[in-house]
Every structure is written in C-alpha cells, then in structure tokens.
Amino acid sequence: MAEKLAGTDHLSGKPNAAAEAVRKRQRQELELQRERILDERTSSPLRRAALEAALTEIEARLALIP
Numbered sequence: 001m002a003e004k005l006a007g008t009d010h011l012s013g014k015p016n017a018a019a020e021a022v023r024k025r026q027r028q029e030l031e032l033q034r035e036r037i038l039d040e041r042t043s044s045p046l047r048r049a050a051l052e053a054a055l056t057e058i059e060a061r062l063a064l065i066p
Contacts, residue, residue, distance in 0.1 A: 027065050034058050 037055050043049055 023065055027062065030058050030062050030065075035063070 007039070034055060037051050040051060042051065
C-alpha cells in the first residue's frame with residue numbers, strides 16, 4: 001500500500017502529502033530502532049555482533065529514504 005502512496009501530485013509534480021507522511025513515519029521508526037540498539041549494552045560477543053549487523057541494516061535502509 002505504501003507504494004501506491006509514494007506517487008506525486010499530477011498537477012504540481014511534487015510528492016503528495018500521504019507519500020511524505022509514509023516516508024516520515026518510516027524514517028522515525030528506523031531512527032527509534034537505531035537509538036534502541038545504540039543504547040543497548042551487552043558483554044556477549046554474539047549479541048554484540050547481532051546488534052552491529054542490525055545497526056548496519058537500519059542505517060542502509062535510512063540512506064534509501066529520500
């Protein structure tokens with residue numbers, strides 16, 4: 001459904017408000033996930049590696065949001 005909202009306003013050529021709201025919500029969700037991961041403390045090397053992998057994925061997804 002988000003793909004349908006990600007269009008542009010045919011009259012002005014600008015992104016429509018619904019698409020902008022979707023992008024803003026996605027960015028906010030990813031930023032909250034990133035903050036949670038950065039705040040987490042662990043002494044387990046396996047858990048730390050999993051957190052680092054998740055952080056890398058989140059940052060890559062954030063970079064794709066215009």
